[in-house]
């Protein structure tokens with residue numbers, strides 16, 4: 001039975017009861033509009049933890065003023081059915097005023113890894129993410145929380161937050177789930193026209209090209225970045241926001257592929273901004 005919980009007090013009571021009987025708690029925070037990428041996180045949590053809590057909350061504080069908060073897809077009935085199909089124990093579905101009541105005003109800011117990639121294009125985004133995840137962790141008190149590599153920088157930011165603030169929960173990263181043709185699953189794919197969706201295949205294709213280059217011994221970061229950029233720019237509907245390579249997980253600048261690296265890209269198709277990434281591993285010589 002999947003329980004729907006709307007209040008902080010009820011959510012706390014549910015996890016307190018579970019803890020009393022020695023059960024471990026797995027947590028999957030989402031903004032809803034659930035797809036297979038989210039379900040994989042839930043299944044992973046079910047494998048490892050006794051009780052699985054999913055949150056469905058379109059978090060206003062992680063959207064910039066001109067971003068898609070109002071338009072973000074909200075599909076509650078289907079989302080609840082999806083959580084039930086996976087056997088989730090509780091879905092936390094609070095109203096915005098339950099998490100951000102009148103007079104609320106405390107932020108969590110993670111320094112160092114938030115000023116590049118998506119943090120550069122969306123300057124207030126990670127502050128909103130870190131703040132809501134802290135609040136959700138305080139409410140759900142998970143042993144393990146599951147996040148997708150799809151948002152690799154988010155995982156890096158949250159791992160740093162957990163370490164810096166001595167939080168109790170462990171962050172588990174789960175690989176990217178893709179459609180059969182390679183497009184990474186995303187709630188925002190619903191915004192794409194048929195033509196844009198076809199054009200968006202250039203994302204995964206350019207990442208594959210980069211991985212092939214790395215696998216065949218290319219170590220020059222500039223050359224890999226240039227190949228990815230050229231490939232994306234050959235598609236007229238694609239408007240590059242960034243193509244970057246940083247060390248993984250440290251997010252340090254690098255010139256030579258001599259350690260694991262995150263190749264991350266963000267590209268606009270019309271007004272829809274999509275992200276994707278791959279972790280490049282240097283070929284051992």
Ligand code: AMP
Nearest residue numbers: 030031032037147148150151176177185
């Ligand atoms: P969102 O609802 O977009 O905030 O995503 C909730 C969680 O699902 C985040 O940890 C995302 O990284 C993860 N996620 C979204 N899309 C995918 C995907 N295609 N593969 C794996 N995880 C994903």
